Structure formats: structure tokens, C-alpha cells
Amino acid sequence: MSGCNLPTQVKVVFTALFCLLSLALSPRALSAPVAVIEGSSAGMPFVVERIAQTDGVPWGMTFTAGQELLITYRDGQIRLLNTETGMAQSVSGQPAINQYGQGGLMDVSRLDVTNSQAWYYFTYSKTIDGLAATTLARAQLSNNQLSQWQDLLVTQSLSDASRHFGSRIAFDNQGHVFFSIGDRAHRPNGQDLSTHAGSILRLNLDGSVPKDNPFRNTKNALPEIWSYGHRNPQGLLFDQETNRLWSNEHGPRGGDEINLVKAGANYGWPVTSHGKEYWGPIDVGEAEEKEGIVSPLKVYTPSIAPGSLLLYKGAAFPNWQGNLFNGALKLRHLNRVTVTANGSIKGEERLLEELDERIRALVTDHQGWLYFSADSGAIYRLRPHSG
Structure with a gap:
């Protein structure tokens, strides 16, 4: 010029x-980290810092080997965030992913294969002929570029509905990956083993079906299904110390659940439910409990709308060891649940209500500091108060 x-x-x-x-x-x-809230929980003081303000809905987060946050956005964007400087860089290499109602690009989770190699697993709503299906994929990351993108399973859940895609990812310690799918807003899917909708799936890491999956040899049942009778599970984790698979899910009007998920089990939706119809004070389902159906360990009424689930095992907050954390979307808080040694629910605490954010994804770093995203695009961390 x-x-x-x-x-x-x-x-x-x-x-x-x-x-x-x-x-x-x-x-x-x-922006650099800014302290926004101070508080205490279980006798431990903490401070919450806003470490970044981004655009879009940050749906999933996982740490890279370099301790940057890899963040997925429902509109298909992926960013790498330096948690100290607040600098974010765009990541490329993913296919075109369009937000489709509650769907779009959803969860991400990193799995180390060797000391120098990792796969990043993603769930997203794949659009096919105007319909959408929750899909599990994986890719490798180098220099802000994804490579070797593979769709491991395009689930049999195609629908024009814009709701209830799930979806979170968890790994066990035996070479399997779990991921969840909602009922796609069609209630009968929850009890239908010929569709992946309304279920939690278990695959080998390459996307093949494990030989010991519970419905592998069941006629008219899809072999990838691990459990069924789920409405819209958006929290999923595997505790490698106890071999417990935990999930949470959205109920209808009331009746959000925390479940211990077991192979082949039926979790009831829509036959059993603790919630009401949206259009009136009418129970959903035949009953709250029924023989042959696994009851939830905890029910939230009114709904908190759980958007994630984390089992705390960090060193930064020793009194939180073994606690479950839910991000609450509707009631806008961080939900802490204490768990006994035998896996039962003991108590609950609601944190950060004054933040007034729809809390979505939860992760911890190597220090045990807790990071979470909000639907406003903000990224926060909760760390011990040094003052």
C-alpha cells in the first residue's frame, strides 16, 4: 500500500x-487468566479464573501431551488453547461438520498409544441425505493439523430429529472405547436393540466389535450395544481403579440420573422414569422402578441438565478424592457428588451458582486443577486459593 x-x-x-x-x-x-470467584468446598479454599473467552459452544475438552487444551465446538471448530496465555489457535483437518440442533461436533478424548503417539477420539453428528447420526471418529494431531481422520462407526441412529445425540467418550483399561447416544427424540428407541439410539456402545479401539459384548450373538440386536434404556446420556467415565463405568443422563421434566453402567443392563427409558411430561404433571413411563430394570443411583428433580461427568482423582483437592462432578446446564452450577467405597451416592454440593453459567465440559490437569467450559464460550479453571 x-x-x-x-x-x-x-x-x-x-x-x-x-x-x-x-x-x-x-x-x-x-485474555490472560482473571479471577472471578473465590469460595471453599469440603474445607478447601479455591479460586475460579476465566482463562479465555471464545465464540461458539465449547462442547468437549482434552489435554494434549504439551498441556494445551484441545477444545471442540458444536459448530465444527477445533482450537488449541494455551491455558497460561489465553492464546488459542485453530486446528484443521476435520471433515465439514455442521451444527444440527443439539448435534454437531461434540466430545473429544485423548488416548496415548505410545510415549510419542496419541489418538484423539471424537463424536459428532454426521449428516447423510438430510438426516444425522451420532458418529465415532479418531485422528492424530501434529502442528495444529489433524491427520488420518477415520470414522470408526457411523451409528444406526439416522434421524431428522435435532435432539438427543448424546454423546461422551470413555476408555477402559482393556483396549475398549465406550460412547453414548441419546434416543434421538424417539422414545421407543430406548428399548429397541435394533437401533443404536438410546444406548451406550462398546468397541475395540479400532472400531471393531469386541467378542464379549453382551448382545454380539443376540438375534435382531446390534452387537456394539453395551447397555440400553437411556434417554440422553451426556456424561460418561470409566474408573480404571474400580472398573466402574459411570454415566449421567437427562430425564424429561425432572428425573436426571446418575447410573453405574453394566454389560447388557436395561436402564428403563421410557418404561421407567422419574420425570414428568413437558406438557403437564403426568408421569413418564409405567413406574419409577420395575423388575429387570436397573434403577439410578441418584435422581435430580427438578432437572439440573447434566452436561458432563468427571471423577476427581487429583492431588490439588484431597478432600474431593473419589467425588463425581457434573456440569449443570439448566440450573447453572458445578454439581459435586460424594461416593462411598462400594459405589453408592452419599451427598451433594452445588458450587459456583453465582457464576450463572451453563457448565458443559470438565477436565483436570496433571496438578489436579479443574477446567470447565461454558456455553457462553468462556473457559474457566478452578484451582486452590494460595492466599
Whole structure:
């Protein structure tokens, strides 16, 4: 531009546009950590810091080997966030993923294969001929670029419905990956083993079906199914010390659940439910409990709308060891649940209500600091208060 013979006002406009374009193409410069809340829980003081403000809905998070946060956004974006500087960089290499109601790009979880190699597993709603299905994929990451993207399973859950895709990912210690799928807003799917909708699936890490899956040899049942009777499970974790698979899920109007998930078990939806119809004070289902159906360990009425589930095992907050944490979307808080040694639920605490954020994803770092995302696009961390 310096060689152009243009009026000064035009040069100013061109310069401003050039600067804006440069900022759009460069890594997003986000604010440094800012303390927003102080509090205490179980006798331990903490501080909550906002470490970044992004655009979009940050749906899933996992740490890389370099201790950056890899964050998925429902609209298909992926970013790498430096948690100390607040600098985020765009990641490329994923297929085109469009937000489809509650669907889009959802969870991400990292699995180390060797000391130098890791796979990143993703769930997303794959659009096919105007319909969408929850899909499990994986890829490798290097220099902000995904490579070797593989769709491991495009589930048999295609629907034009825009709701109840799930979906969270968990790994056990025996070479399996679990992921959850909602009923796709069609209640009978919960009891139908010929569809993946309304179930939690278990695969080998390469996407093949394990030989000991409970319905592998069941006629008219899909072999990937591990458990069924789920409405919309958006929290899933595997405790490798106890070999327990935990999930949470959205009930209808009331009746959100925390479940211990076992092979082949039926969790009731929509035959049993602790919630009401949206249109009136009418129970959903035949009963709250029924023989042959596994009852939840905890029920939330009214609904908190759980968006994630984490088992705390960090060193930063020793009194939280073994506690479950749910991100609450509707009631906007961080939900802490104490668990006994035998796996029963003992108590509950509601934290960060004054933050007034729809809390979505939860992860911890190597120090045991807790990181969480909000649907507003904010990324927070909760760490011990040093003062």
C-alpha cells in the first residue's frame, strides 16, 4: 500500500481493513487468566479464573501431551488453547461438520498409544441425505493439523430429529472405547436393540466389535450395544481403579440420573422414569422402578441438565478424592457428588451458582486443577486459593 497514490482517508480505511483481516487469520489472542470467584468446598479454599473467552459452544475438552487444551465446538471448530496465555489457535483437518440442533461436533478424548503417539477420539453428528447420526471418529494431531481422520462407526441412529445425540467418550483399561447416544427424540428407541439410539456402545479401539459384548450373538440386536434404556446420556467415565463405568443422563421434566453402567443392563427409558411430561404433571413411563430394570443411583428433580461427568482423582483437592462432578446446564452450577467405597451416592454440593453459567465440559490437569467450559464460550479453571 505504501506505493499507492491514494487519498489519506482511503489509506486509513484500507489499513484498518488490512489489520482486521490479519487478526482474523492469526491465532486468537484471548485474555490472560482473571479471577472471578473465590469460595471453599469440603474445607478447601479455591479460586475460579476465566482463562479465555471464545465464540461458539465449547462442547468437549482434552489435554494434549504439551498441556494445551484441545477444545471442540458444536459448530465444527477445533482450537488449541494455551491455558497460561489465553492464546488459542485453530486446528484443521476435520471433515465439514455442521451444527444440527443439539448435534454437531461434540466430545473429544485423548488416548496415548505410545510415549510419542496419541489418538484423539471424537463424536459428532454426521449428516447423510438430510438426516444425522451420532458418529465415532479418531485422528492424530501434529502442528495444529489433524491427520488420518477415520470414522470408526457411523451409528444406526439416522434421524431428522435435532435432539438427543448424546454423546461422551470413555476408555477402559482393556483396549475398549465406550460412547453414548441419546434416543434421538424417539422414545421407543430406548428399548429397541435394533437401533443404536438410546444406548451406550462398546468397541475395540479400532472400531471393531469386541467378542464379549453382551448382545454380539443376540438375534435382531446390534452387537456394539453395551447397555440400553437411556434417554440422553451426556456424561460418561470409566474408573480404571474400580472398573466402574459411570454415566449421567437427562430425564424429561425432572428425573436426571446418575447410573453405574453394566454389560447388557436395561436402564428403563421410557418404561421407567422419574420425570414428568413437558406438557403437564403426568408421569413418564409405567413406574419409577420395575423388575429387570436397573434403577439410578441418584435422581435430580427438578432437572439440573447434566452436561458432563468427571471423577476427581487429583492431588490439588484431597478432600474431593473419589467425588463425581457434573456440569449443570439448566440450573447453572458445578454439581459435586460424594461416593462411598462400594459405589453408592452419599451427598451433594452445588458450587459456583453465582457464576450463572451453563457448565458443559470438565477436565483436570496433571496438578489436579479443574477446567470447565461454558456455553457462553468462556473457559474457566478452578484451582486452590494460595492466599
